[in-house]
Amino acid sequence: MAEHRVLGKSVLRQDAVDKVTGAALFVDDIQFGPTLLHAKILRSPHPHARIISIDTAEAAKVPGVKAIVTGRDCRHYIGLYLADRTVYASDKVRFVGEPVAGVAADSIEAANAAVKLIKVAYEPLPGVFDPVSGARGREGLVHETPAAGDLWWQGLSCIKTKSPGALLHENLGEYQCAPFIHPVPGTNISNHFKLRKGDIDRGFAAADVIVENVYTLPHIQHSQIEPHSAVAHVDRAGKVTLWASSQSPNAVRKLIATAFELPMNKIRVITPYVGGGFGGKAGVTCEALVVPLAMRLPGYHVKLTLTREEVFQATFVRQGLVARLKTGADKTGRLVAMEAELFWDGGAYTEYGVNITRSGGYCSSGPYEIPNIKTDSYCVYTNHPVGGPMRGFGMPEIHWGIEQQMDIIAEKLGLDPLAFRRMNALREGSLGAFGGPMEGATLADTIDAVAAKCGWGAPVPPASAPHKVRGRGMACMYKAPSMPPNAQSSAILKLNEDGTVHVLTTAMEIGQGSLTALAQIAAEELGVAVDKVVVTLPDTDYTPYEWQTVASRISYSAGNAVLAAARDAKAQLLAVAAQVLAIPAAELVIEDGQVFPPANPARRLAVSDIAMGYLLPEGAIGGPVIGRGSFIPAGITGLDKDTGQGDKPAAFWTYGTQVADIEVDTRTGEITVLKVTAAYEVGKVINPAMCKGQVQGGIVQGLGSALYEHLVLAEGKPLNSDFVDYKIPAATDTPEMDIILLETSPQADGPFGVKGIAEPTMVPTAPAIANAVYNAVGVRITDLPLSAEKVLAALKKKQARES
Amino acid sequence: MEVFFPRTLAELWPLKAANPESAVMAGGTDLLVRLRKTGERPPAIIALERLAELRRMSIEGGGLRIGAAVTIGELAASEIVRDALPALWQAAAALGSPPVRHGATVGGNMCTASPAGDTLPPLYVYGAAVAVAGAAGCRRLPIGDFILGPGRTSLAPGEIVTDIIVPLPTGGAFSAYYKVGKRRAMAIAVASLAVCIVRTADGAAGKVRLAWGSVGPTVISLPAVEAFLAGKRLAPDVLRQAGAMAAAAVLPIDDVRASAGYRRSLAGNLLLKLAALGDDEQEDGR
Numbered sequence A: 001m002a003e004h005r006v007l008g009k010s011v012l013r014q015d016a017v018d019k020v021t022g023a024a025l026f027v028d029d030i031q032f033g034p035t036l037l038h039a040k041i042l043r044s045p046h047p048h049a050r051i052i053s054i055d056t057a058e059a060a061k062v063p064g065v066k067a068i069v070t071g072r073d074c075r076h077y078i079g080l081y082l083a084d085r086t087v088y089a090s091d092k093v094r095f096v097g098e099p100v101a102g103v104a105a106d107s108i109e110a111a112n113a114a115v116k117l118i119k120v121a122y123e124p125l126p127g128v129f130d131p132v133s134g135a136r137g138r139e140g141l142v143h144e145t146p147a148a149g150d151l152w153w154q155g156l157s158c159i160k161t162k163s164p165g166a167l168l169h170e171n172l173g174e175y176q177c178a179p180f181i182h183p184v185p186g187t188n189i190s191n192h193f194k195l196r197k198g199d200i201d202r203g204f205a206a207a208d209v210i211v212e213n214v215y216t217l218p219h220i221q222h223s224q225i226e227p228h229s230a231v232a233h234v235d236r237a238g239k240v241t242l243w244a245s246s247q248s249p250n251a252v253r254k255l256i257a258t259a260f261e262l263p264m265n266k267i268r269v270i271t272p273y274v275g276g277g278f279g280g281k282a283g284v285t286c287e288a289l290v291v292p293l294a295m296r297l298p299g300y301h302v303k304l305t306l307t308r309e310e311v312f313q314a315t316f317v318r319q320g321l322v323a324r325l326k327t328g329a330d331k332t333g334r335l336v337a338m339e340a341e342l343f344w345d346g347g348a349y350t351e352y353g354v355n356i357t358r359s360g361g362y363c364s365s366g367p368y369e370i371p372n373i374k375t376d377s378y379c380v381y382t383n384h385p386v387g388g389p390m391r392g393f394g395m396p397e398i399h400w401g402i403e404q405q406m407d408i409i410a411e412k413l414g415l416d417p418l419a420f421r422r423m424n425a426l427r428e429g430s431l432g433a434f435g436g437p438m439e440g441a442t443l444a445d446t447i448d449a450v451a452a453k454c455g456w457g458a459p460v461p462p463a464s465a466p467h468k469v470r471g472r473g474m475a476c477m478y479k480a481p482s483m484p485p486n487a488q489s490s491a492i493l494k495l496n497e498d499g500t501v502h503v504l505t506t507a508m509e510i511g512q513g514s515l516t517a518l519a520q521i522a523a524e525e526l527g528v529a530v531d532k533v534v535v536t537l538p539d540t541d542y543t544p545y546e547w548q549t550v551a552s553r554i555s556y557s558a559g560n561a562v563l564a565a566a567r568d569a570k571a572q573l574l575a576v577a578a579q580v581l582a583i584p585a586a587e588l589v590i591e592d593g594q595v596f597p598p599a600n601p602a603r604r605l606a607v608s609d610i611a612m613g614y615l616l617p618e619g620a621i622g623g624p625v626i627g628r629g630s631f632i633p634a635g636i637t638g639l640d641k642d643t644g645q646g647d648k649p650a651a652f653w654t655y656g657t658q659v660a661d662i663e664v665d666t667r668t669g670e671i672t673v674l675k676v677t678a679a680y681e682v683g684k685v686i687n688p689a690m691c692k693g694q695v696q697g698g699i700v701q702g703l704g705s706a707l708y709e710h711l712v713l714a715e716g717k718p719l720n721s722d723f724v725d726y727k728i729p730a731a732t733d734t735p736e737m738d739i740i741l742l743e744t745s746p747q748a749d750g751p752f753g754v755k756g757i758a759e760p761t762m763v764p765t766a767p768a769i770a771n772a773v774y775n776a777v778g779v780r781i782t783d784l785p786l787s788a789e790k791v792l793a794a795l796k797k798k799q800a801r802e803s
Numbered sequence B: 001m002e003v004f005f006p007r008t009l010a011e012l013w014p015l016k017a018a019n020p021e022s023a024v025m026a027g028g029t030d031l032l033v034r035l036r037k038t039g040e041r042p043p044a045i046i047a048l049e050r051l052a053e054l055r056r057m058s059i060e061g062g063g064l065r066i067g068a069a070v071t072i073g074e075l076a077a078s079e080i081v082r083d084a085l086p087a088l089w090q091a092a093a094a095l096g097s098p099p100v101r102h103g104a105t106v107g108g109n110m111c112t113a114s115p116a117g118d119t120l121p122p123l124y125v126y127g128a129a130v131a132v133a134g135a136a137g138c139r140r141l142p143i144g145d146f147i148l149g150p151g152r153t154s155l156a157p158g159e160i161v162t163d164i165i166v167p168l169p170t171g172g173a174f175s176a177y178y179k180v181g182k183r184r185a186m187a188i189a190v191a192s193l194a195v196c197i198v199r200t201a202d203g204a205a206g207k208v209r210l211a212w213g214s215v216g217p218t219v220i221s222l223p224a225v226e227a228f229l230a231g232k233r234l235a236p237d238v239l240r241q242a243g244a245m246a247a248a249a250v251l252p253i254d255d256v257r258a259s260a261g262y263r264r265s266l267a268g269n270l271l272l273k274l275a276a277l278g279d280d281e282q283e284d285g286r
């Protein structure tokens, strides 16, 4: 393979200087002058209630108030995979914090004063506060005939619903949805993903060990440093311009076009730097709220920046999950059967969450080959904050249980958990849970790499004090990008007169380094220095289509589009150079901005000489070079509605393994994560420093979800919607990290072999820590987070049992 | 809203008198959070940060006099505090984060009178006194009389805290502060314990002072537990008994941070840290 000049090098991030110096502009920083108005949102205090009336008369009298909108002003249903929500609540509210009315005023104080004066009459309704009751309540019976004794969920601490039977979406059957989403009208189940592989009964009959447990996860929040912000402007011709802190400019445009019946060429979405996304700024969030206000106030700029409390309550959260997993293995350690019932706490609207249920369903085996599988994955409406995408999209959730099951079974069989996983790992050609063959299945490579690096099997060093105990645990993972089978990317690459390059895409820089990664791909292919390439931030009037910056797919998908655009531009440059140099294009190369035949490098042209065409004595040839690239993944097929079986549901799979070394304080229950060793197989590393940065960030975020994070909900009301009581890891919590990046299986259709890495990084951390806690002190905790309180309580219980 | 920056106490009193509804602000790390949360808007704010008289630390008659507007960061950087009042020093180092400690003051921590205030348990075990002044004059009272309940102090309208006077423990005393929060930094105590123990020549505990944070409406002292330990060697079983007494006697509540049960367990278990006095002092000195 040719030596890469730019790829695989830790070049400086394109945004580094801007961000380090504070020069980088985020939406809230943009100055609009005297046309700026401030929006504030009246939000529901009830988890579930009918709206009887809304009276805005008094509010409208507050000096400075310019416009007020309510659900009456926007009745269209929107949603990414299931159109189940309106921009403002129309007839009912379904979660605490749901937008009921919006006010635009010339000061925040006036907007706040007006919000307080809007009178809403509600008729409170009974609510659904856990997904199992939600699915099983009177109207939501999952099973035609509930099996006797099938009450495993009773007594779980997360089962909270007092009066089952509430139905959240009476019109579920009428909502439009993607063809691969299967709502069950008349129930709270907005998607039922079914998977049937092999023969589950025969599978369990062949098992020598069967382990059945319930694993639960609470809602957590992305906790981006930048709160969501949007500014809308409508000009006299009705054109809407939006500045948005969004991961998905094109999805915002599409959903707003639907919500307000606008043609897409009358909506322009501009996204400056975004201060963290993690999924919480995907789809459409607060952008839609300001549009109807701006439509009433042509010429003004209407701005909404959410408070931290609003970010917690009223933007996406990670869905909660109650997972019953039953796993069987024979005495040689082969996994033979697995049954999974997954109840996802989708929250009040599941327009996006329904697809998490699907991903969690078709990946429910974890990264292992299991011949017989029965999975029912239910997306359930509850009166909780809206569940949506968050780093991992179902994978951290299902691996939380799967990876503990693996340790439990291995222990029962007397096998080393690492060897046991390795034996069952998906390999090239193994049949995945969905029945199709796995390609590039490199889990075993990552297991081996981690084992060697951390010295798996060596004795655990002594703890730092007599009342502390050390332990070590591991977890594996796999993840595919969760997206529609035809999620597209495109790119335009323009050459400037001096041979510098602009790459236009609508891929979003959310801190992950996409600007730099895409610049490296363009520079590598085109043969110019990376500092000659600038990748621009999205502006949908000028940058070409990108489905969304989610699913760890940008380096792969937008990378492919940029690669194609660079190839296109390169072909144009070579065609001109061939004519100028009178050497066939096939004999020319471009390196460092110079076009020459390797056989005779002295005969050369600079890219800048031909970027705008070339003037020959007989007249001009070529013209300004513009490369065009489009990408759509090929060969992704659907899954059967009744069996979840198919050939290739996803573009690629990324595999990884983590080992956590921890210490437990037996007096307080506190866990200290000392070290995490991680290996990922990523096909091809574009930028080692950024790639390692992703892994570090994922481990720390995973650690937060493992030890601290829990949005506490009481009858749907968040009790800790701020950073005083919702804790994410701080610098002092950060463990030592040893990271290995492998390139053993370049992705056939990935640019230069690239696979995605962003989300996989956080998937195994929590179960690895849970397994390490068990290893240290012999208590198994199946309910996240592993708070010190839970650990101490479990230790006490164990002591009581033993004495 | 007007904001005043008096430079001397002589300047402060007339401002206070002219603005009876004003709020006093030291570092603002509690006050500003409260104003944002409640929407309260006092007509004026009187800032203490430029009052040199409130920013001094000095040794006076066997005690350390700490100006009310001395910051937590200054306490944590003070060698006198580190060497003579290690429990207070450890508490200062465990409060918030570097930026918070840069603004937060010891007087603010005192006047907020939160049961979770990190400097308070150490000040209880050291037997600190609070100097209060108003236009009419000064008074001095023990910290236990100054703090009346959660968020309640004996400050009269128009009064401020000027100093906190901390008697320096006799040589050979062991003191320490143990805190359990929801994470390692920037976390309010779920439970905490300050200890100050004077050991007798044979290594047993002589005088024992203990104060728990976050396990009751105010900092909790338990004279019965102190009396139980006095005169005994602090062997694990003795400490376990004392821990059981403490766990039964504290008055914690359930809240979003922790259950009352967990706080009780911690109140008892934190005493076990005394088992290996010297060693534990280093290991848990955070």
Ligand SMILES: Cc1cc2nc3c(=O)[nH]c(=O)nc-3n(C[C@H](O)[C@H](O)[C@H](O)COP(=O)(O)OP(=O)(O)OC[C@H]3O[C@@H](n4cnc5c(N)ncnc54)[C@H](O)[C@@H]3O)c2cc1C
Residues within 6 Å of the ligand: B023, B024, B025, B026, B027, B028, B029, B030, B031, B032, B033, B048, B068, B069, B072, B094, B095, B096, B097, B100, B103, B104, B105, B106, B107, B108, B109, B110, B111, B112, B116, B117, B118, B119, B155, B159, B160, B161, B162, B186, B187, B188, B189
């Ligand atoms: C992010 C963050 C983290 C925190 N972490 C911790 C922590 O870990 N542990 C902890 O204990 N606290 C913590 N706090 C709370 C706070 O920082 C402390 O209580 C601090 O000591 C308050 O001091 P201050 O000078 O900022 O008080 P201010 O906010 O200025 O004042 C607090 C109150 O005391 C009054 N006041 C202040 N000084 C005087 C005076 N001299 N005389 C009379 N009245 C006075 C004010 O009027 C006000 O009512 C945290 C706060 C924040 C914002």
